Amino acid sequence: MNLEPLKLKIARLSCERDYRLLFDSLAFTLDAGSILRVAGKNGAGKTTLLRTIAGLYEIQEGEVLVGDQPVSEAMHRILYIGHRPQVTGDLSVLDNFKYMAGHDDTSLKFALDSVGMLSYHDSLVKELSQGQGRRCALARLWCSDAPIWILDEPYTALDVSMIKILDKKIASHVANGGICLFTTHQVPTLSEFQTLELGCVN
């Protein structure tokens, strides 16, 4: 499956929170097939930057272009997985997934199988461990058509085997012409990526 080649362009992006300038006149362009790791200390504005690029935060200054559209009109081309669970405890793994991601049962089960959660597909999410819940949220990567992935701390609470699976998935996504932005505090095990270090402006 090849994705349409798409550029993500960030221009003059600035953001201030609580009287602190998190980033100022940030500008970069990500071509199809690139991975960007956003690094920085706690409170450096990593989540703010990712959420701004994803279109969840109002842009204070500057612009974010997906292809040639502003991000507010192109959010359906983005898959965003943030800190919050993105799953509802009271629904089963498969139901959670079915109603948020769409798709037919076969591809959903394939996705769950890929993250090793197929045998739990009819358990309620609230009965799972934190790491298993995280796996469920990440399963959406296996049935998404969105070319741009924005993943905030995707490695949190994952074991070594799942980290490998996730790395492989991200690598195959960009090999198909996708773009991936992510943050992590762990040393990334991905083979090739660019890094953006936040926290240099004052």
Added chain:
Amino acid sequence: MRWRWFHQWGSPRWFYERAGRWQLVCGWLSLGLIAVGTIWGLGFAPVDYQQGNSYRIIYLHVPVAFLAQAMYAAMSVSAVVLLVWKMKIADIAMQSIAVMGLAFTALALGSGAVWGKPTWGTYWVWDARLTSMLILAFLYLALIGLRASIRDPDQAGKVCGILVLVGVVNLPIIKYSVEWWNTLHQPASLKLTEKPTMPASMWIPLLINILGYYIVAAYLVLGSMRAILVARERRSSWVRELVRRV
């Protein structure tokens, strides 16, 4: 600092200093007007042939009742300015006006009750005007409560702005529905409207007082805006400098 302040109006420091000067002018002007209007109204205006001297509370009641509603209008304008042009000073105005609006509404209800006792023998009746005034008070209270519950001032401002605008669309509907409700349940036995044939010596001081109260409202709102502005900008360099000077 990279605020989206609107030209000069948007500069917090500029506003703080200008507002201080305007406040001074408003303060003295309103003091003079209210002194003239009140002394004239209470001491020299003729006695009402029906209500006697008790009518004189209109020199307080009518201006504050006007203001109670005018404040909501002013707040709606601020809400539009905030939501459309993202001007932060409009948010501060909204916050100040909500509190003052509640104060004036409470004063209007209170002075109305005091007037009601000698005139219709009771402090409270479920008259259309009183009822819509009461609902207005609840709306002001809602805005204050909503703002108090949200930690981030920017977010609180936008959320309150939405509520203000929903309220302004609803207020006329509330007013008409309450008037209609009143005719449904009660024969119009009590007329609250002042007699239109008021002699000039009665209404001129009233007019002076209305003007005076409008200006005193501006004085109060400006003062409260300055206080909120300084509190919100407490970490900025100009406020620190200000504190050092004092």
Added chain:
Amino acid sequence: MSIEKRILARELWLAAARPGDIVKPIWFLLLVISMVPLALTPDSDSLAEIGSAMIWVATLLALLLNSEHLFQSDFSDGILEQYLFFDRPLAWLVGLKLTAHWLLHVLPLILISPIGAVMLSVPGDVSIALFITMLVATPALTCFSGLGAALTLGSSRSGILGALIMLPLFVPVVVLASGVLVRAMDGSETLPLLALLGAFSVASAILVPIAVSLAIRVNIGGSN
């Protein structure tokens, strides 16, 4: 499945998974109705006079009670922010959610009202008028209570704040409904007032979801 179907189906399954959310407001409604004769008088003539209004007010409070959770859990789970990534306007999706809420959480309250009417000796024709009034008026109330829930999403410990904020805006609906009930008790024409109530509901159903979606966007934008 289209996005619309998925959202509605999800609400249905969630309601099935949380039966307490449906039962508790009904329970509350029946309790309040039981308190009326205990606090006032068991005399059926006096009850009949105020019964319909009491049921109406109790339903109003029950409706506010259950709207508190309308968006809260989806908001804190991060589901609501995913709605922004769907290729649909948020106001439309919010409208769907409110519709599902009306069907699953408000309609049961209306269906229970005839039992309340019997408990408070409300005459048959008035209780029919009450039932119809509720059907016509509750869409507007659902929209407004949804707005209250959306506005208070960002507040810590919001509790009943959403209800306190929205009750003043219920006034036109309460007043018109009381008009219908008064006329039903007189035996005079209620249709024009019902039409007016219906118009208010339709207008609210169109306009309020826009305000709700704005409030949700602001609260998503302000949270970490």
